[in-house]
Amino acid sequence: MTELQxxxxxxxxxxxxxxxxxxxxxxxxxxxxxxxxxxxxxxxHSLKLTLCMSAxxxxxxxxxxxxxxxxxxxxxxxxxxxAKMIAEKNNIDYEKQDACYLCTIDDExxxxxxxxxxxxxxxxxxxxxxxxxxxxxxxxxxxxxxQDELSAIHSIMHAETLKSHFNRELGIQLHDLLQKHVDxxxxxxxxxxxxxxxELKVQINPVFIYGRYRKLVRGIPQSRWDCKKxxxxxxxxxxxxxxxxxxxxxxxxxIPTQGIVDGSRFKFHAAGREDIDVLMLGDGRxxxxxxTEPRVRTPDLNEITKSxxxxxxxxxxxxxxxxxxxHQLQKLKEDASTNVKEYEAAIAxxxxxxxxxxxxxxxxxxxxxxEQRTPQRVAHRRSDLxxxxxxxxxxxxxxxxxxxxxxxxxxxxxxxKELISGDEGRxxxxxxxxxxxxxxxxxxxxTAIYSVGSQ
Ligand SMILES: [Zn+2]
Ligand SMILES: [Zn+2]
Numbered sequence: 001m002t003e004l005q006x007x008x009x010x011x012x013x014x015x016x017x018x019x020x021x022x023x024x025x026x027x028x029x030x031x032x033x034x035x036x037x038x039x040x041x042x043x044x045h046s047l048k049l050t051l052c053m054s055a056x057x058x059x060x061x062x063x064x065x066x067x068x069x070x071x072x073x074x075x076x077x078x079x080x081x082x083a084k085m086i087a088e089k090n091n092i093d094y095e096k097q098d099a100c101y102l103c104t105i106d107d108e109x110x111x112x113x114x115x116x117x118x119x120x121x122x123x124x125x126x127x128x129x130x131x132x133x134x135x136x137x138x139x140x141x142x143x144x145x146x147q148d149e150l151s152a153i154h155s156i157m158h159a160e161t162l163k164s165h166f167n168r169e170l171g172i173q174l175h176d177l178l179q180k181h182v183d184x185x186x187x188x189x190x191x192x193x194x195x196x197x198x199e200l201k202v203q204i205n206p207v208f209i210y211g212r213y214r215k216l217v218r219g220i221p222q223s224r225w226d227c228k229k230x231x232x233x234x235x236x237x238x239x240x241x242x243x244x245x246x247x248x249x250x251x252x253x254x255i256p257t258q259g260i261v262d263g264s265r266f267k268f269h270a271a272g273r274e275d276i277d278v279l280m281l282g283d284g285r286x287x288x289x290x291x292t293e294p295r296v297r298t299p300d301l302n303e304i305t306k307s308x309x310x311x312x313x314x315x316x317x318x319x320x321x322x323x324x325x326x327h328q329l330q331k332l333k334e335d336a337s338t339n340v341k342e343y344e345a346a347i348a349x350x351x352x353x354x355x356x357x358x359x360x361x362x363x364x365x366x367x368x369x370x371e372q373r374t375p376q377r378v379a380h381r382r383s384d385l386x387x388x389x390x391x392x393x394x395x396x397x398x399x400x401x402x403x404x405x406x407x408x409x410x411x412x413x414x415x416x417k418e419l420i421s422g423d424e425g426r427x428x429x430x431x432x433x434x435x436x437x438x439x440x441x442x443x444x445x446x447t448a449i450y451s452v453g454s455q
Contacts, residue, residue, distance in 0.1 A: 009034065012154050013047040017077045020101035020150075024048065025111055025165070027078075029102075030150070032160030040165055048080045056086060068092045102147055103162065105140055110166060110195055117200060118173045121191050124202050125178065129297045132183035135171040136192040139163045143195070166195075186325070188297060204293045207261055209301070210324040210332075212284030213249060215274065217315040222273040223250045245276070252316050253289050256307040261299045263291035269329055271449060272336040272412055279445040282342070284319065286449065288329045298323070337413040340392065342448035347404040347420055347431070350438035358396040358404070361434045365394045373426040375418045389414040394431070403442060406431075412449075417441040 009031055016022060016030065028043030035043065055070035068090070074083030075094040087094050103109045125133075139162050151159050170193070171182050190203040225245045227238035234240040254266035270287040274280050301321040308318050368391050374384045392409040399405050408416060415427065420441045422430030432439040 010047060010050060012156065014051060015154060016150070017048075017073055019077075021077045021079065021097040021099060022102060023079060023100035023109060023111075025109075026100050026102040026162075029162070029165050030154075030156050030159045032165065033158040040160065048074055048078050049082065051078075052080060052083050052086070055083075059086070059090065102143060102150075105143070105195060110140070110143075110162075111169060113198075114166075114170050114173055117170060117193055118177055120200050121174055121202075122177060124191070124200065125189070128189060128202070128204060128295050130180065130188035130204070131297070132181050132187045132189075133174065133178065134182060134184060134187035134190045135167045135174060136190055137163055137166050137170070138192065138194040138196065139166070140195040204295070206290050206292050206326075207263070207294045207297055207299075208324045208326060208329055209257060209289050209291075209299075209304070209321055210286065210328055211253075211289070211305075211318045211321040212286050213253065213270075213280065214282070214284040214317045214319075215249060215278075215280035215315070216317060218277045218279060219245070220315060221245050221248050221276050222270060223268065224248045247315070249316055252312040253287065253308055253318060254291075256311055257289050257299075257304050258291050260296065260304050260307060261291050262295035264293040266291050269332060270336075271332050271339065272341075274446050275417075275444070277444070281445050282448040284317070284449075285446065286332055286335075288324060288332055290329065335412070337411075339412045340450045341408075341410055341412050341414070341446060343408040343410070343416050344445050344447050345406045345408070345416060345420065345441050346399070346443040347406055348402075348440045348442050349404060349435065353404070353435050353437065355398065357435055358398070361431060362394055362396060364429070364434050365391045365431075367392060368429075370414075370419065370430075371428055372415055372418060373423075375415050375423050375426065387413065391419070407447070416444055 012030065013027060016027060022044070024044030025041050026044065027047060028040035028045070031043050031047075032040050051070065052074050055067045055074065059067035059071070071083050071087050071090070071092050072094045074080045075087045075092070076097050079097055079100075084094070086092070099107060100109055103111055143162055147159070147162055150156065174180075174191070175182060186205065188205055190205070192201045192203065193199070194201075225243065225248065226232040227235060227242055227244050229235050229237045230242060232242040234242040238244065249270075250266075250268035254268050258264075258266045267290040268287060269290065270285055272285065274285070301323070305318055305321050308316075369388050370391055371386050371388055373386045374382050390411040391414070392411075393407075394409075395407045397405040406420075408414075408419075410416070410419075415423075417423075418427040418430070420431050420439050422428065422432040422439075430439075
């Protein structure tokens with residue numbers, strides 16, 4: 001016993017209740033990282049019970065004064081019922097206490113609020129679809145300070161914080177009531193309770209839907225493009241619309257999706273982008289649509305597909321929608337500049353070229369690395385540097401309208417228009433350079449994007 005009494009668990013417990021009124025939960029929490037498969041409530045109760053039994057033994061062996069003091073303490077500061085009963089039986093007076101030093105807010109233990117908070121969570125969660133949740137709380141600063149102070153004074157090494165104890169207890173109740181799982185990594189929803197203001201908030205994590213879009217009409221930007229002059233407010237130049245382009249792929253995809261999952265905002269992410277005047281054909285370009293605060297998490301993806309395609313009236317088309325996550329979104333972004341893309345282009349040449357010349361150029365671009373300095377036309381929004389890109393293959397065909405038809409298989413992020421024209425020497429080698437005549441891209445379509453991240 002001597003070792004225990006000096007600086008052991010029991011000795012610290014004794015010192016703590018000598019100084020403060022502590023409920024079972026808060027006393028037990030001081031040793032929350034000790035022992036396993038138990039609760040702080042049980043830890044606190046067991047410590048008090050041990051102290052109480054040892055006092056009772058003293059009492060029974062005749063050490064009345066020492067024993068009465070111990071019983072008195074457990075009955076008042078410990079608020080411990082067995083001690084209260086012994087005190088009453090033996091006519092030991094004690095001061096009645098009911099406010100635990102570490103968990104009382106407005107004359108009530110914050111733990112006593114849990115059933116009510118749980119009811120409020122149920123109300124808040126009523127119209128939200130979710131499978132997993134997490135509970136968070138903002139502790140009352142005064143209580144957190146008191147805990148820190150106690151830990152310092154008594155060199156308490158194994159205490160759990162009030163916040164984490166409270167979160168767990170509320171989480172256990174909610175788990176039973178909601179029949180949903182707690183997820184610490186990526187919960188669908190997080191309920192956050194403020195002890196000070198008694199406010200309860202719900203944070204709904206976004207849903208991510210992966211898909212591929214085809215763009216079948218030229219002149220549509222990928223993201224919303226506001227009027228430069230009025231910055232979206234509306235002016236003469238944009239006929240009061242606030243827009244430079246009236247529609248965008250992002251809005252064609254985002255608005256119907258946001259409506260169906262009942263979210264508050266959307267963000268459109270795509271694996272690269274084509275120019276406004278370029279079509280996206282073939283299987284389409286991979287994208288992820290992120291919807292903030294969705295009330296529906298498992299929407300009918302067919303319904304979303306149909307709704308998007310109907311609204312877009314054949315200008316764009318989406319398919320292969322699947323639910324995904326943030327991880328897939330990162331992969332989509334990382335892939336954008338490394339995946340392989342195929343294009344077809346109509347090229348005008350300043351002077352006629354022969355089939356022989358074309359064969360030579362095809363050969364010259366087989367599996368080569370080209371250097372592209374940031375094109376003049378995008379220099380205002382991209383930093384000026386030289387990018388190396390792999391050209392896997394280029395094939396030509398002469399068309400009877402005098403244009404060349406070319407197909408390209410290249411690394412993502414290659415500027416095709418500049419690969420054709422040379423961009424005044426900024427892209428090298430270029431088709432123009434190899435053919436020895438001025439070349440201009442008249443029309444461009446993306447025909448395939450092979451994405452590592454495709455599903
Ligand atoms: Zn307490
Ligand atoms: Zn305007």
